[in-house]
Amino acid sequence: MPSLPHLRSTALLASCVLASLSAQTPATTTAHLAARVLPADGEPIDGALLVERGGKIVAIGPRASTAIPAGATVVDHGTAWLSPGFVDLHHHVSSGGGGDINDMVMPLNAELRTLDVVKPSEDAIARTVAGGVTTTLFIPGSGTNIGGFGVLLKMRPNGPLQQMVVRELGAMKVAQGFNPERGSGDLGAGRMGSSDLLHQLLERGAAYSKAWRDHREHGGAKPEFDASLEQLARVFDGQVPVLIHTAGLRDCIATARMFQDVWKVQMVLSHGCFDGWLGAEALAKRQTPLNLGPRMYEFDRYGRFQGMCQAYWDAGCHNLSINTDAPVVAAEELQVQAAMAVRLGLPYSAALQALTIQPARQIGIGDRTGSLAVGKDADFQVTAGDPLDPRHAPLAVYIEGTLVHRSGDVR
Template structure:
């Protein structure tokens, strides 16, 4: 009897058929696609149905008129608490010892609806009320109410804010001169701790020191040409650490060419365009502006709940509508953010050996008329439109 119960709890092996697979692996497209998924939740094989046989015992799921693509990875999200609460602590202008890990409400309603929009992973980060607001957590949107099940990686990043928002932290953080001096002071300390490999002795600095050991990146709220390039100069060029420039709005693209020269990682949103009367009242799509300047490493984000978590993919739709190329928009959803946050060795594209984090939609993902039909995380179906459409 116990063996039968144990057998029923085993994740089934799945053969998933779809009309088109957007693998996001070197922009490879497979028509009449078939994906074999192991009981461990990894992709065993992917190819055309005519060339991939379904092994005995596999559950067969068929979506002949649909698209399958890697799940969305939103690098800038505040939905971990289920609302707007507990994302800013502004007692001090720099708080590297704080973390979002303790604020996570697993499988909250915002994450459930986000799942229905094709999001499988979020970088749950603190707000931008201070210069350094703490460590973020990569949260996988699995259907579980246990925090241990939803945490994919901690730390996932460290949140830094530049420009106007962190002036709310006051004190020395009320000016750019003060903020940049403090950031460099923390970077110097973290570098020394990382080189001595003494993170355990400095828990207040461990999240930053881990960045110097290339375990995860900084994610920096920044906007405007001065601060956007200043972020890249300070973190990437001076300190030599991985950094993701998040937002990049309010004329940040004016330094787009200079950012492209150093292969900056750009995470654009929630604002998708700039409007400026000084440019003849021109509306300029931000992703298009950065792409036109030569940038290729671009992801989109929601800053959820500024933009609802479930509208993550729609951010890429708008980016394409405002002028960026279709492939840049598609890559901004999954493969680019997975690479930027340093988890592309496990997910972000449909390839043998990677996790089966995928979405099946009734049309091309950038088409706002297309509905998400099923969502899988590590081979497990976590959303099925047949159980009731949520978005």
């Protein structure tokens, strides 16, 4: 059962630990020298310097014009490049290699959350970060219309969990089409029924959220507490986005209509595969945030490998990120996904952003990570060259300034 007290206490605990950690360790300053830095939301900087203090980037720029603060530890990465740690918004393997992410009895499970099944010692976490991925949205599967809430994690191998959690309710996972249709003969066997069930619950969630908001803002009688709607209410409070598994032309458009036009919540359309790209113009008009993958092409009626990312991009969908849907594609191969998108026509800079700043913004942490800029978390990776080239495994990965992976740590 969803126990909000428990949720709250975890959150409390997390903030306590973080506070105590930062209190205990005096902020050290480290200056990272690299041949090139790809900030992801700006032009590459050659001969660059990145200064980190207390887990944050405090300076970044060409060495010629950026001073190394006195007393800073200098780490010279030589000819290597620095780029932001990658962000994967569709990740299923932080609980034990892909298991324990679907609870299939009820069609709608807005009370569930993956926070409860994260396993910090899981090998997959170490491997994910070995692929340069520093942030993941660890979401439930698509076995039901609402699988639950995914937790947003920094991929620190072996935890502790409190240091990993960026947001306990990272996003609500909704699945529209291709998986959640139920075979049990009850409502929800088809898309009509699933939509109806979903609308009914969203209606309740919206009303519940509004009742509490009204109460907070205008006082009056306290609404009745409903544990099953507490998580869902955060969506309508605007605190948590919805990440929707959907694909194919019909369902992509239907999804954008339902969540953007009707319910007006923050949403991320995840997958968008098959012929979904045929609806790219309608999605571009709505500026729908897209999180594409794991499929990277459609073999179309003209016998072409139609690059999916490129098709969306060309139609004007520039709010675009790329996922692995790990374990479908190995979590550590997020880089390969972007490389394949480039192979099939996505511009390089768009591909790099699709692994960094775009997903960070889509999930609401664009001010914190996803690019290398002053004030942001020092989440970055060191590679021998192009970070999208599978020939380059990260030589080192830093999360909030802490070295969390070195080449060879994971075989």
